[in-house]
Amino acid sequence: MTFQPVTEPSLSGSTLAAMAALAASATWGLGSLLFARLLREGGASPNAANLFKNTLAALCFVAILAATGEHLPVGPDLLVLLASGALGFAAGDTLYFAALPRAGVQTTAVVCQIHTPLVVFVDWLVYDDMLPARSLWCIPLVLLGVLLVVFDRGQRQKNQTQRWSGIGMAALAAAVMAVAVVIGGEAMDDEALWGGTVVRMAGGIAGSLVLGAGLALWRGARRARDPARPLLELAAPWRDARLAKALLLAAFFGSIIGLPLYHIGLRDLPSGAAAALFATTPLFTLPLGFFFGERHGWRAWLGTIVGFVGVVLLVRSLDHAPLG
Numbered sequence: 001m002t003f004q005p006v007t008e009p010s011l012s013g014s015t016l017a018a019m020a021a022l023a024a025s026a027t028w029g030l031g032s033l034l035f036a037r038l039l040r041e042g043g044a045s046p047n048a049a050n051l052f053k054n055t056l057a058a059l060c061f062v063a064i065l066a067a068t069g070e071h072l073p074v075g076p077d078l079l080v081l082l083a084s085g086a087l088g089f090a091a092g093d094t095l096y097f098a099a100l101p102r103a104g105v106q107t108t109a110v111v112c113q114i115h116t117p118l119v120v121f122v123d124w125l126v127y128d129d130m131l132p133a134r135s136l137w138c139i140p141l142v143l144l145g146v147l148l149v150v151f152d153r154g155q156r157q158k159n160q161t162q163r164w165s166g167i168g169m170a171a172l173a174a175a176v177m178a179v180a181v182v183i184g185g186e187a188m189d190d191e192a193l194w195g196g197t198v199v200r201m202a203g204g205i206a207g208s209l210v211l212g213a214g215l216a217l218w219r220g221a222r223r224a225r226d227p228a229r230p231l232l233e234l235a236a237p238w239r240d241a242r243l244a245k246a247l248l249l250a251a252f253f254g255s256i257i258g259l260p261l262y263h264i265g266l267r268d269l270p271s272g273a274a275a276a277l278f279a280t281t282p283l284f285t286l287p288l289g290f291f292f293g294e295r296h297g298w299r300a301w302l303g304t305i306v307g308f309v310g311v312v313l314l315v316r317s318l319d320h321a322p323l324g
Helices: 009-041 045-070 075-101 105-127 133-137 139-150 161-189 193-221 229-234 240-267 269-278 281-292 298-319
Strands: none
Touching: 009 045, 009 075, 009 105, 009 229, 009 269, 009 281, 045 139, 045 193, 045 229, 075 105, 075 161, 075 193, 105 139, 105 161, 105 281, 105 298, 133 139, 133 281, 133 298, 139 229, 139 298, 193 229, 193 240, 240 269, 269 298, 281 298
């Protein structure tokens, strides 16, 4: 993730793009709450719910691609974007979905805020981008916010082992997504927006199928009963009309509406402003979660705000850094 100077859009364009970015964060937060409720009820596996979401989003992007007349990437960028999609949209999102019912939406969303400093760190490792000294003071602030939420006593979950496994999955999801952003960022810079996005979504769909096959092989190697279950679960949303309807509502807010809004903000805003606005998801899930039965103590409220401030300061320090 390299922060580049951009030409400032008009005031009205900036306002609309900022509203789109905030709406994308809000819809992703609402979608996360809906997905979490479904996953807690056990109607679909995380990988199955993610594959359903990715397939619907891909169909929407294909329609936009056809309407705009953009071309699909070719050559090395095609393989890079497929790999980026498999990591981000398959492995990363599946881990995120698996964390939701275990750790809760608010904890999962806040833990995933470490995605931003991880992107900066991976970008430094891969591309040797300079990291401003003032940025180093922002990362502990993000981590402090995460720790406040993780150790919030308002989380009245009986199975703490399950909760900590969810926290680990959320952290791993953030790491996988950070790698996906870094390896796919350079390729996306050279390609048309919708064409590159369709290829990444295709990588996400293929990755979910490979993940299901891998889980089936793993269960078979352990001689588990019904080793083909991970593959059969992928078809569950497509065979159960009631489940498909519930997933469609979650995917509608989380992807079908949210992803186009996300790309409007990504396209029309300076990168730092976009990153800061996209980090507002935990600020939306905190009050929205009340209507879904989530209860939080003061640490969760304080940690959410502290973590968000840390992310904003971090992206601002990078956005204003001299470019070498």
